Amino acid sequence: MEYHGGNIYEHNKAIIDFSSNINPLGVPQCFKGALLKGIADFSVYPDREYKKLRQNIARYIGNISIENIIPGNGAVDIIYRALEAIEYKSLYISTPTFSEYKRAGEKVKMAVKEINLYEQEYEKIDLGGLIENIKEQSVVLLCNPNNPTGTLIEKTEFLELLKNLQKTKSFLIIDEAFIEFAPKFKDASMVEFISQYDNLLIIRAATKFFGMPGIRLGYGITSNIGLINSIERNMEPWSVNTAAEIAASCIFDDHEYIKATLDWIGSERRYLYQKLSELNGLKVYSSSSNFLFLKLLDEKMDAYGLQEKLLEYNILIRLPKGFSGVSRYNFRIAIKDRKNNDILISSLKEVIETDNI
């Protein structure tokens, strides 16, 4: 099986894991208390309708009815079940992107079409090229901001795409797993348009922003009740576990955690981007997420060589493996707290500027 990040479980020593995009603030404080209080809840089956869970999510999203929300065992569960439910033949994805999209499409036997819509700098995406090519009854699946490039797609681009997809009876799925890390994320999200477009499904995850990938909680948002019903029919019962239900009962109201996370990402993204940009032989792409996409400019060392050298500094980076359309000189790093970011900066500086002469 191919893994997304570097697998920290393969390494015996203590590793600073820059390969996984996790909020370094860790698990929200409220979760511990809520778990203790809710320990007996593990002794009963979760509500198959997940009513309270959907209420908590709806309150967090705002201006949305619980009927428009479907929770799953992580965002990947929603991705797989949605593609199964839609039952269209073609899936369009924009490379490079999260490898599970292709895997999910192939699993349900869709024809997966990978299109590179980026200009060289990964700063902008041109959906126009996509619009021209879409066949009837297709699904377009885009990650916003995109993993691994960090690119944010403009709303106007999405709206243009949506209108065109309506004409071809096609569907747009936007994976907003990282949207809360984007500057002014409430403006960046497409969630306000779900009532306007019933060919739109937005996927979110509680695991990224709230620093708890271990709970496995993702959810889909759409005004298309037919789609929600089909996804439900394709889902296994009790797909969301009790720890995820408990987390959702407190994290969305943890305003202290939310503020601290927004403060952290705002300042550390800027800091790390600037410091890494100053290094010779390294291209840093601008990012609207909690990770940075980079490229080694000096072809004497590729990302695989770099990973090996950085492991001597106990640092694990994300290799380009599994991402279509990137070179072996590309890699991705998570943005961490100042202390760890500084360790990365100085280690990279030593490896690139000193070792690599």
Added chain:
Amino acid sequence: MEYHGGNIYEHNKAIIDFSSNINPLGVPQCFKGALLKGIADFSVYPDREYKKLRQNIARYIGNISIENIIPGNGAVDIIYRALEAIEYKSLYISTPTFSEYKRAGEKVKMAVKEINLYEQEYEKIDLGGLIENIKEQSVVLLCNPNNPTGTLIEKTEFLELLKNLQKTKSFLIIDEAFIEFAPKFKDASMVEFISQYDNLLIIRAATKFFGMPGIRLGYGITSNIGLINSIERNMEPWSVNTAAEIAASCIFDDHEYIKATLDWIGSERRYLYQKLSELNGLKVYSSSSNFLFLKLLDEKMDAYGLQEKLLEYNILIRLPKGFSGVSRYNFRIAIKDRKNNDILISSLKEVIETDNI
């Protein structure tokens, strides 16, 4: 969506839920401490290979290599992924049984063949009738002990079936979700035969015996590494959550809980069976599990009418809905602790013997 048990979340008042088959001893004591100690584990992704988890399961099962174990998001996750992975055309199930088997088979577009192999009393199953009918490349999926009848299948029956399935290149899946409740369960389990038959997959759940359906932890056991690899290819990444990993790190060594559960099921199953058998107008089938299957003999009231009346006593029973081949006079109840069992006995006595004259 159709639900298995009665849905306690539909009712506003405090309900004694006899519709879900859960260990009344609740969550093992060790889980609380382990959760607190492991809270930071929620902030990282689970190990995609689930090495420690599989080690814990292997130690619990005994005489087994971790390569033979595949964990999933509850037993249902393994059922769905296994049928997807095997890719055969026919699925044979013995009715009445757990409704997810049929649902899973239909989802992967198998021809689902429901056969009633029971004699009138549900005490014995005759696999001979099944053997005669099996086509090449089929899957037989049997629940042992069976839900909802509580019937235990003899090993000699299974071995005869396995030999015949080898000839037709067919597969046997045994769902042992309730096996630990069976008398002398280590003898009753077919797990010792996995190395001998590579057309055998056994499915277990940590949720039933250990009273924690909320953690979602099931696992498959097979010596067929090709099958394990195919199931893995069909699985979503990180399907098992951190709470399940934490639970598995302690519950299997909680010998006090295991002993208490075995003591409880041994005495309460006998007690409840005897007391309910004494009631007029009620047939109680013998059971090797933590639930009893029953039938109202007086046709003036069916299980739906009974459910309504028992709700006045705050008692929820499992309706026959969703089980093929049973009558509307059948119902199922979970075995609970003495206090609640006594409440059930006296309430049933009142409803059946008094109200129903």
